[in-house]
Amino acid sequence: MVSLDNAVVARLSRFGTDYQILCDPEGSEAVLEKLRVGDVPDIEISAIMAIDDVFTHHADGTRASDEELEKAFNTTDVVTVARRILKEGEIQLTSEQRKKMTEQKYNRVLGYIMKHAWNPQTRTPHPRERIERALVEAKFRVDPMRHIEEQAQEALQKLRPLLPIAFEKVRVAIRVPAEHTGTAYGVVRSVGDMQKEEWQNDGSLIAVIEIPAGSQTEVYDRLNQVTHGSVETKLL
DSSP states (O other): OOOTTTOEEEEEEETTEEEEEEEOHHHHHHHHHHHHHSOOOHHHHHHTBSSSOOEEEGGGTEEOOHHHHHHHHSOOOHHHHHHHHHHHSEEEOOHHHHHHHHHHHHHHHHHHHHHHEEBTTTTBOOOHHHHHHHHHHTTOOOOTTSOHHHHHHHHHHHHTTTSOOEEOEEEEEEEEOGGGHHHHHHHHHHHSEEEEEEEOTTSOEEEEEEEEGGGHHHHHHHHHHHHTTOOEEEEO
């Protein structure tokens, strides 16, 4: 249940009237990201609403009439209207909420860059500190309500004059000894897109996977962990 004390206002102006809903700011961020790439079930929209009503003046509790909703949205269904408000309108955050959500979104954008980007000259991932310094130098600013991938692409454009950097995928050949295939096979399939797999006569596994370029260190660490360091890898 969304607390009214923590709820924020999402609003959309239609024909000179503001239509407002009260919603959970962090839940709204997650829903907004999904709305930008597809549809969202009604239950997810309802879950982030503090009150199942649409207002024209939330401060004094004035609810929108059915006639107003029908005129503005061609429906009186509250969830359908709330979906439009979230997708097309704006969410008003307090300074504290915006600061907290901006920090969280910054870390998620940074994490996305680190996972998907690398130095194409050395064919190795950039260290976190190097990317962070470059983002500061580029004066990159995060919007707490915009999609991570969209902002990561903008960051990449700002970073390119400062760093040799690219979002790419790489192919890695892997050989897992027979004694570890039982525990390692699931990991091999989960860390990347399996391009090829061959089971050898001795029970060992040879595979080729495609992974985001920046995730190499993480992938190698996971494979080494489940094979006790006996995995063999080669960047193709």
